[in-house]
Every structure is written in C-alpha cells, then in structure tokens.
Amino acid sequence: MPNRGRGRGRGRGRGGGRGGRGRGRGRGQQPAKTPQDEVKDVILDIDKDIKEYFVGTATIDQHYDAQEKNCNRYVAGMAVMQRNGVEISQNARIRALAAAWARKDFALADSFLKNTDNFGLIEVLKALTLLDSSRKIRVEEKKLKRLHIQQCKPKPKTLGKVKAEINNLTENKPKMGSASGALCKRLKKWVRQLSKDELEFYALHFPTDPWKKLADVCHFNPKKDFPNLPWFLPFCYGGPAPEESMVFRCKEVTAENVNSLIMEFDIPYTHLKDQKNMLSVESKARIAKYTPKIDTLLWYYEDLECEEVDKIIEARLTAGEQVTLNYGKLMERLLKFKIMRENTNTRVDDWGGGDDWGSEPVKTETPVTVSNRAMFIERLIPLAQKQLEGLSLPLEQPIVVIGDASPSMNVAIRTSTIIASFLTAITSAKLVFFDSVNRDAPFIPTNIEEVLKMALTIQTAGATAPAASLYPFYERKEVVKTFIIVTDEEENTSFQGYRFLPLFKKYHEEVYPAKLVFISFLHSQHAQGHMVRALQAEGISVMQFKLDGGRPDLTKMENLIGQLSSESVSFEEEVKKLEVEIATNKTTMSFDQLLL
Structure with missing residues (x-):
C-alpha cells in the first residue's frame, strides 16, 4: 500500500474549516476568518x-x-x-x-x-x-x-x-x-513516477476531484503523464476502469463477494474493513501474507485475529521483517496484546487498588492465565525496549511525574499511566499518583514490561485532589526542578486546606521556581483545562500538551516527546549542528536524507 498522501484525500487541513474557501453567503457576508x-x-x-x-x-x-x-x-x-x-x-x-x-x-x-x-x-x-x-x-x-x-x-x-x-x-x-509552465512540467514528472499500485490505490480510496483540479492546472496527458496506468485520468473524469482491473472488480465489496475477491486480488485491507465480520479464516490468512507492511497487520490485528494469522505474523517477525511503528503506536499495540493474552480488563495483582494504595502489596492467589493469543508479543517487546532506550528528554532534574488516578480519569487511566510510567523511565524521575491523597508508585518502571505492568495495575479511586501529590514536596522543602502532571485537570477537593494553584505558588516562592509541564486529557484539542487556565491567569508559565480524554491515544506520544524536546537547549544545538552539515554538503544532502 502506498504511503503517498496517507489518507488525506478529503483535503481538509488543520488550518481550514468545513467548506474551505467561498463561505460568504448573500449580501454583506464577510469571508470566514482564516x-x-x-x-x-x-x-x-x-x-x-x-x-x-x-x-x-x-x-x-x-x-x-x-x-x-x-x-x-x-x-x-x-x-x-x-x-x-x-x-x-x-x-x-x-x-x-x-x-x-x-x-x-x-x-x-x-x-x-x-x-x-x-x-x-x-x-x-x-x-x-x-x-x-x-x-x-x-x-x-x-x-x-x-x-x-x-x-x-x-x-x-x-x-x-x-x-x-x-x-x-x-x-x-x-x-x-x-x-508557471516550468512548475507544471515538474509536476508532470512527479506524476509519471507514480506506480501502478499507487494509482490503483488512489482510484479505490480517494475522491477524484483533487486529481481533476490538478489536471486542470497542469493539463496532464492521460498516456504520457500516467504511463503506468493510462486509464487513470479518464477514470477521474468519470470514465470506467477496465473490467479486468482490481478497481473495477473491487469498487463494490459486499458480504457476498468479499472472500472470493480476496482470493483473486491483493486488495489493501483498508478497503475491506467494512466487511471485516464476513472474512473467512482463509481470507484473513491471505491478507496476512500479501499485505506489504507488517505494521498494517499489527495495527488491525483485532480484525484479523486467528491462529493462522498469528503464525504468519510470527514467521514474518522471525524472518527479520522490520516493524516501523513509532514508540507510541507500538506501546498501544503491546498494551492491547497483553490485555488479550491475559483475558483481562482490570487486574490488581501486585499491590492494592482503591483505599489500599500504599499498603502492603496484595498478591493474587491464582496466577494470571495466559492464552495463546498474540504470542508474537514476545518478539515485539525487545523492539519497543530498544526504542525506549533510544529516547531522551532533556528536562531539568530532579523531575517528578504526577499521575492522576482519580475517578474522572477512568476512561484514560491506562493511557495516562503508560505516559507517566514512560516519562519516568526516560527521565529517571520520581513517580507518584493522586486521588484524594498522594500515592507513591509501587515501583519505578525502568523497562517496557514494567511500564505495561503498571498500566494494568493502577486503579482509579477516591476524590480528585492534585495538591495531594505536590504537598509532600512542599512540606519537605524538597527541590524539584520539573513537575510533569498527567491529568484531566479536574479538581474537586483540597488537601491539607490547599488547592493546587495556591500550593504551587507557595512552593514556587518558598522552595524552588519549578517548571510545570501538563499533559492534559481534555474533551477536545481546543478545550482549556481548569488548572492550566488558572495557573496562566496568575502569570505562571506552563508547557502543555493536550490529548483527547474521551479517546486517549498513545500514538501521539512521539509528538509529545518531540514538543518537550524542542523546548530544551539541546534542540537549538541540534539545529545548529544540522545547519552546518547542510551548508557543508549543500549539493549532496536532500531533505528526506536529513530525517534519517
């Protein structure tokens, strides 16, 4: 499956709203603000x-x-x-x-x-x-x-x-x-490089309007500019695809024909998702064999899960096929596979949940039953561990990560715990959690298995008092240079008479002017959380990264790390170093090489 465009066929970028240009309606209507x-x-x-x-x-x-x-x-x-x-x-x-x-x-x-x-x-x-x-x-x-x-x-x-x-x-x-004509000539050259598979992918999955708009400006020739699929441009303008082509045969995939089509064509799985419940074991196995990237199989594993697919994934990993999912996506998959293997949604096996936090560990009498599902997880954990060891976050130390384990975090508790544990592992930070009181983490995660273990043991309980986890550091007058707070920014009770804002102001004035980093689980990317808004109103600088609290998404972790890193001194050093490298190799370096 081609990477070009990555599913952006609807053509709406982040900067624009629905309808794009031309939103004025009637007399006196002003164009929407851009x-x-x-x-x-x-x-x-x-x-x-x-x-x-x-x-x-x-x-x-x-x-x-x-x-x-x-x-x-x-x-x-x-x-x-x-x-x-x-x-x-x-x-x-x-x-x-x-x-x-x-x-x-x-x-x-x-x-x-x-x-x-x-x-x-x-x-x-x-x-x-x-x-x-x-x-x-x-x-x-x-x-x-x-x-x-x-x-x-x-x-x-x-x-x-x-x-x-x-x-x-x-x-x-x-x-x-x-x-200009010169630019259009270069775009014709770019189009000629598109392979047959890529063009068929566009024909199957993308609206044709973008291609028509591009062709109207550049005046493409159907045969000269699309030599790998000459019928593609006429198809975009409403012409039929050849009857023997995959595009013609697979334009309408139904419950009745999906399995026979899979046996005939290597259809990208994204085109088959709507019929996932109708797939036979044979079809799932064939998809697992012909899908070019193993990443796709891991990402859609729940749809394709069966013993045959497990064996194919295991064989592809054993043969050395590379998994290129970033750390966040890989962790999301590992957590899902671990839950599937252990047949559990919640489990407290090494320490107490609820009011027993901080007490002696509570051991389960019955060992966890591990199923045969997703057995290839053992091959993925070392890959994630290698990625973890390659990550660094140059924040000022000592660092404390404060995780929100209050009831309002019920939906996002696993995601937030993984993020809190992950940040602890790469920064050598102290990890605490709060509900109505402060809770020390039962252990400090240092590797992938411990990060996953923490995510499956932390439970939500009590009320919501973020000040509870800050208070011990204020009381001991312990210098912490960076507090990372993973929370939905709800606060419904005080601790020792303090809410978070007044307590942090006292800490800032009496102990140390620590940096605050909030990883906020909010109802939308554009929402403002209560705690950050209150801190900023008092002139306190806060670095914030927002995640959707209703649909917590670990795939954003790489972006989180990058944004935190870009605020550090080392970011500017990296830029200057690469700037010199570009100047030195001006005629040989290209942008795609710089990303390596």
Missing part, C-alpha cells in the same frame, strides 16, 4: 522563532521570507523537529512546499516530495492552488464584471459568493510565485 488573518501582523524571525513556522499558522509569505533569509536553518529546524517526533502541521507543509516553488528552489521542493509520508497529493494540490491564486482572482473578477453588465440583474447571493471568493483568494495570495 489562519492568515490571525498571523498577518505577527512578525516572525527564522533565527529566533523557528518552531512557530512548523507548528503554528505562519503564512506562505512568512515561509517564503524565512527560506530566503536562512534556508539552511529553515530546513534544519524542520528536519530536527520531525526527527524528534514533532508533527509538522499540514498547513506548514503546504506553505513550505509552495514557498520553495515560488522561490524556484526546485531542489528543495523535490526533496520535500521524496518525504512521501508528509508530502502527498493533498499537499501538492493545495500548494499549487496557493500559487494559482492570481489566475483564479482574474477569472473571478471577469465573472463579476459579466454579472454587472448582464441585462438581468444578478441575485445578491450570487454576487456575494463571487466577491467572497475574490476576498478569500486575495487574502491567501502569495506575494511571489505562480503556477
């Missing part, structure tokens, strides 16, 4: 604000200026952030590519496009659309002129839509660059 509006008056300097270009909403003109001023630093910063696991926003990727094209730095643009996980069809189309703004404005202005001179008076709603489109296009129009 990210450009929010940052057009903000002055960014590539030498000082490097992270803002890639996680914020910098405009295309700001990206253009940064590349012009110090391209080596720009590329180094982007590469180091990706190396460290920071997710570069889609808007940033689009504008970085558009700026490189506008500057006619085709070498940089081509190296971006080699990084197919981050620069796919949607990034290409939206970058080209930005550069095509001037032509589109002229088209809309001619349309507006025709409306004004026509005999029948146009409807206000019609005029409003055209004017809103002109306003939106003008707002986003870059100061330099266009969809």
Whole structure:
C-alpha cells in the first residue's frame, strides 16, 4: 500500500474549516476568518522563532521570507523537529512546499516530495492552488464584471459568493510565485513516477476531484503523464476502469463477494474493513501474507485475529521483517496484546487498588492465565525496549511525574499511566499518583514490561485532589526542578486546606521556581483545562500538551516527546549542528536524507 498522501484525500487541513474557501453567503457576508488573518501582523524571525513556522499558522509569505533569509536553518529546524517526533502541521507543509516553488528552489521542493509520508497529493494540490491564486482572482473578477453588465440583474447571493471568493483568494495570495509552465512540467514528472499500485490505490480510496483540479492546472496527458496506468485520468473524469482491473472488480465489496475477491486480488485491507465480520479464516490468512507492511497487520490485528494469522505474523517477525511503528503506536499495540493474552480488563495483582494504595502489596492467589493469543508479543517487546532506550528528554532534574488516578480519569487511566510510567523511565524521575491523597508508585518502571505492568495495575479511586501529590514536596522543602502532571485537570477537593494553584505558588516562592509541564486529557484539542487556565491567569508559565480524554491515544506520544524536546537547549544545538552539515554538503544532502 502506498504511503503517498496517507489518507488525506478529503483535503481538509488543520488550518481550514468545513467548506474551505467561498463561505460568504448573500449580501454583506464577510469571508470566514482564516489562519492568515490571525498571523498577518505577527512578525516572525527564522533565527529566533523557528518552531512557530512548523507548528503554528505562519503564512506562505512568512515561509517564503524565512527560506530566503536562512534556508539552511529553515530546513534544519524542520528536519530536527520531525526527527524528534514533532508533527509538522499540514498547513506548514503546504506553505513550505509552495514557498520553495515560488522561490524556484526546485531542489528543495523535490526533496520535500521524496518525504512521501508528509508530502502527498493533498499537499501538492493545495500548494499549487496557493500559487494559482492570481489566475483564479482574474477569472473571478471577469465573472463579476459579466454579472454587472448582464441585462438581468444578478441575485445578491450570487454576487456575494463571487466577491467572497475574490476576498478569500486575495487574502491567501502569495506575494511571489505562480503556477508557471516550468512548475507544471515538474509536476508532470512527479506524476509519471507514480506506480501502478499507487494509482490503483488512489482510484479505490480517494475522491477524484483533487486529481481533476490538478489536471486542470497542469493539463496532464492521460498516456504520457500516467504511463503506468493510462486509464487513470479518464477514470477521474468519470470514465470506467477496465473490467479486468482490481478497481473495477473491487469498487463494490459486499458480504457476498468479499472472500472470493480476496482470493483473486491483493486488495489493501483498508478497503475491506467494512466487511471485516464476513472474512473467512482463509481470507484473513491471505491478507496476512500479501499485505506489504507488517505494521498494517499489527495495527488491525483485532480484525484479523486467528491462529493462522498469528503464525504468519510470527514467521514474518522471525524472518527479520522490520516493524516501523513509532514508540507510541507500538506501546498501544503491546498494551492491547497483553490485555488479550491475559483475558483481562482490570487486574490488581501486585499491590492494592482503591483505599489500599500504599499498603502492603496484595498478591493474587491464582496466577494470571495466559492464552495463546498474540504470542508474537514476545518478539515485539525487545523492539519497543530498544526504542525506549533510544529516547531522551532533556528536562531539568530532579523531575517528578504526577499521575492522576482519580475517578474522572477512568476512561484514560491506562493511557495516562503508560505516559507517566514512560516519562519516568526516560527521565529517571520520581513517580507518584493522586486521588484524594498522594500515592507513591509501587515501583519505578525502568523497562517496557514494567511500564505495561503498571498500566494494568493502577486503579482509579477516591476524590480528585492534585495538591495531594505536590504537598509532600512542599512540606519537605524538597527541590524539584520539573513537575510533569498527567491529568484531566479536574479538581474537586483540597488537601491539607490547599488547592493546587495556591500550593504551587507557595512552593514556587518558598522552595524552588519549578517548571510545570501538563499533559492534559481534555474533551477536545481546543478545550482549556481548569488548572492550566488558572495557573496562566496568575502569570505562571506552563508547557502543555493536550490529548483527547474521551479517546486517549498513545500514538501521539512521539509528538509529545518531540514538543518537550524542542523546548530544551539541546534542540537549538541540534539545529545548529544540522545547519552546518547542510551548508557543508549543500549539493549532496536532500531533505528526506536529513530525517534519517
């Protein structure tokens, strides 16, 4: 299955809302506010604000200026952030590519496009659309002129839509660059490199509109520009796929034909998911054999689980096939496999839960029954351990990780415990938990098996008093330089007469001005938690990373590590080192190589 585009076929980046441009309706309707509006008056300097270009909403003109001023630093910063696991926003990727094209730095643009996980069809189309703004404005202005001179008076709603489109296009129009013939020639070359499998994947899974829009600007030739699948472009415009092709046969997968189609074609599993309950054991085994990446089998294991699939996964791992899931995704899978093997949702086997926390360990009388499911987990744990040992987080020590084990964290308790345990393991931190009181962790996790064990033993109980875990350090006047707090930011009771904010202010003034890092499980990425909001209102600096409390997601851990790392002194050192390397190897280095 191709990596290009990674499922972004709907074409909505983080910076845009539903409907994209042209949201004005009727007379006097103003175009919706765009990210450009929010940052057009903000002055960014590539030498000082490097992270803002890639996680914020910098405009295309700001990206253009940064590349012009110090391209080596720009590329180094982007590469180091990706190396460290920071997710570069889609808007940033689009504008970085558009700026490189506008500057006619085709070498940089081509190296971006080699990084197919981050620069796919949607990034290409939206970058080209930005550069095509001037032509589109002229088209809309001619349309507006025709409306004004026509005999029948146009409807206000019609005029409003055209004017809103002109306003939106003008707002986003870059100061330099266009969809020139030279650029279109390079895009034709990019398209010709797409393989038959990739194009079939697009035909099966993606809307055809993006391809039509790209073709309308670049004037693709169906045969010359798509030599590996000449029927692809006509198909995008409504033509049929050949009857013998997988696209034709598999366009409609049903409960009745799914198993026979699998025996005939190597159909990507993502196209079969809707019929997962109808898959036979033979079909599951065949999918496990032909799926190119073992990562896909691990990710969808619950759908395909059977003894035959287990054997195939085990054989592929034994043969040395590489698992490329990042640490967060791999940990999510390991936790799921461990739960499946031990047939449990909750278990307290080494220490007390609820009101017994902190007491003598409670041993189970009956050993845990381990099933034969997902036996390959034993081959995955060393891979995760190797990743863990390769991670570091250069925060000021001593460090204390405070985990929230109150009832409000019931949904996210395992995810939060894994994150708390993981941070403890890579920073050599002290680990505590709170509900209505402070609880010392029963042990300090130092490896993957202990991190998983902790996740399956921590239970929620009591009330919610975050101050309870801070109080012992204040009472002992113990210097802690960094507190990492993993919580949903609920607080419904005091401890020793203190809520968290006033107690932290006393700690800050009387003991040490510690750095605060919040990993907040909130109801949405845009929500504001109570605790961080209150701290910031008092002028206390807080570094925050948000996760969805309703759908806790360990796959974001790599991004979390990267963002925490990017706040450290070592981040700037990495950027400067890579900047020198780029300058030294200017003619031989490409962006995709810098990510290695």
